[in-house]
Amino acid sequence: xxxxxxxxxxxxxxxxxxxxxxxxxxxxxxxxxxxxxxxxxxxxxxxxxxxxxxxxxxxxxxxxxxxxxxxxxxxxxxxxxxxxxxxxxxxxxxxxxxxxxxxxxxxxxxxxxxxxxxxxxxxxxxxxxxxxxxxxxxxxxxxxxxxxxxxxxxxxxxxxxxxxxxxxxxxxxxxxxxxxxxxxxxxxxxxxxxxxxxxxxxxxxxxxxxxxxxxxxxxxxxxxxxxxxxxxxxxxxxxxxxxxxxxxxxxxxxxxxxxxxxxxxxxxxxxxxxxxxxxxxxxxxxxxxxxxxxxxxxxxxxxxxxxxxxxxxxxxxxxxxxxxxxxxxxxxxxxxxxxxxxxxxxxxxxxxxxxxxxxxxxxxxxxxxxxxxxxxxxxxxxxxxxxxxxxxxxxxxxxxxxxxxxxxxxxxxxxx
Numbered sequence: 581x582x583x584x585x586x587x588x589x590x591x592x593x594x595x596x597x598x599x600x601x602x603x604x605x606x607x608x609x610x611x612x613x614x615x616x617x618x619x620x621x622x623x624x625x626x627x628x629x630x631x632x633x634x635x636x637x638x639x640x641x642x643x644x645x646x647x648x649x650x651x652x653x654x655x656x657x658x659x660x661x662x663x664x665x666x667x668x669x670x671x672x673x674x675x676x677x678x679x680x681x682x683x684x685x686x687x688x689x690x691x692x693x694x695x696x697x698x699x700x701x702x703x704x705x706x707x708x709x710x711x712x713x714x715x716x717x718x719x720x721x722x723x724x725x726x727x728x729x730x731x732x733x734x735x736x737x738x739x740x741x742x743x744x745x746x747x748x749x750x751x752x753x754x755x756x757x758x759x760x761x762x763x764x765x766x767x768x769x770x771x772x773x774x775x776x777x778x779x780x781x782x783x784x785x786x787x788x789x790x791x792x793x794x795x796x797x798x799x800x801x802x803x804x805x806x807x808x809x810x811x812x813x814x815x816x817x818x819x820x821x822x823x824x825x826x827x828x829x830x831x832x833x834x835x836x837x838x839x840x841x842x843x844x845x846x847x848x849x850x851x852x853x854x855x856x857x858x859x860x861x862x863x864x865x866x867x868x869x870x871x872x873x874x875x876x877x878x879x880x881x882x883x884x885x886x887x888x889x890x891x892x893x894x895x896x897x898x899x900x901x902x903x904x905x906x907x908x909x910x911x912x913x914x915x916x917x918x919x920x921x922x923x924x925x926x927x928x929x930x931x932x933x934x935x936x937x938x939x940x941x942x943x944x945x946x947x948x949x950x951x952x953x954x955x956x957x958x959x960x961x962x963x964x965x966x967x968x969x970x971x972x973x974x975x976x977x978x979x980x981x982x983x984x985x986x987x988x989x990x991x992x993x994x995x996x
Contacts, residue, residue, distance in 0.1 A: 658696070665695035672704065681712040689721070692728070699725055699732045703739050710743045718743055734763065741773055750777055771799035775808070784812035785819075792844070809846055813853035816843075821860050833864040851883045858889060871895050875904055884917040891921035898928040916946035923954070932962055947975065 611618040620628075672687030685708035692701035702725030709718035722743075725736050737756060745753040754777050760770040775794055778787040787808060795805045820839040824832050840848070840857055847853055854877060858870045874890040877883070887908075895901045902925040905918070912918045923938035939955035942948070952975055959968035 661694050662696060665691040665701075668694070669701055672701075672708075676704075676708065681708045684708045685712070685717075685721075692725075699729045699735065702728065703736070706739065706743065710747060715747060734760065734767075738767075738769055738773075741770070745773055745776060750780055753777060766797065768797045768799040771797060775800055775804075779808060779811070782815065784815045788812040788816065806846070806850070809844070810850050810852050813843055813847045813850060814856045817853070817856055817860055821863075829864040833861060833866050833869075836860055836864070849881070851885055854883075855885060855889060867893060867895065871901070878908065882912065884915075887917055887921055891924040894928070898925055901925050902929050902931075914945055916942045916948070916951075919945060920948075920951050920954075923951075927954075927958060932958070 668687050668691035672684045672691060675681075675684035675687060685705045688701045688705035688708065692698035692705060695701060702721055706718045706721040706725070709715075709721055719740075722736055722740050726733060729736075737760060741753050741756040741760065744756060753773065757770050757773045757777065760767055761774065764770065771794055775787060775790065778784075778790075791800075791805050791808050791812070794800045795802070800808070817836065817839055820835050821832065824835045827835070836857070843853070854873075858873060861870050861873075871890070871893055874886055874893070877886055878890065890901075890905070893901070902922065905921055905925055908918060909922075919938045919942035923935045923942060926932075926935035926938055935958060936955065939951055939958070942951045943955070952971065956968040956971050959965070959971065
């Protein structure tokens, strides 16, 4: 609004100045050519020139935008065909959302055959054929896509590779992905497919060193990288244990430590890999090493699974273990798992009153069947069957307590 007012004021001022100039002096212009002459004022000439320029500009603009009727009809027909293709594609997408793969494929194929950009429709139709289990039809549709748009051969081959991998044809998918990587070594999608193939084949020795680069290139996301590291770490530890199983336990433990040391920081931080590693070390009789590892890990990053594994250790000095675990109460004051751990360690140290207190505290914080059974066993071993019976009766109602696992049952046996 302000700009309009300013422009209007400027026009009024310019108009007033121009009008005053025309009144003061009209000027004189003479144009002569052979026997013809034109006399006029300078202002009339200026206005005539402006009008002539506007007329020429308008004529030129109209002339350049005039198209032949045939071209107009052709463009109208193309637009109409494209609208029809879009309508068919929309019907196909709606059928896909309803789970009607056959109708979705039919609609998308009709859209592809009339569209000027058929590739995406062909690829979606091939996907629908694959989902309905028609492998031959999916392959035929992709062949049609390649004929229609040869310039999109890499995208079509990548989609074909994805379909073959999803259908479980690892051999075909591997050959196709290798061809893609030869053409485009940095193709992140092809790299991701290669990683999935290696994971399917359990070839962790090859895949594990690639994980960091795959993540950097965007071939896999953080979640997938973490999953690969976890699976690879556990598998490589098992492979080491199996390879050197004939060695004495001390040498086997040394090989396991070498394998662990070769892992990346992210792999060593994974609680599942840690649990598997300590279990293999325990199988080699390295209980002291495991105790130190668990204490170090728990002091830096809290993990209840590792904590419960620590509570199951039969260390040489139960009192020292108990002292270490009590120090964690400052950071975890109301933790049911920690109270359970303290109850187990107190029981091993033959501190019966402290053990009962910690077990009860754990039940208050989070009722669990394993804690209940361990406390009742303790009462029975102390010659207090009435308290054990009263405890079990008190929890004899539908509390949906989680049932003890096989590992929990073994722990209970060790405490008894």
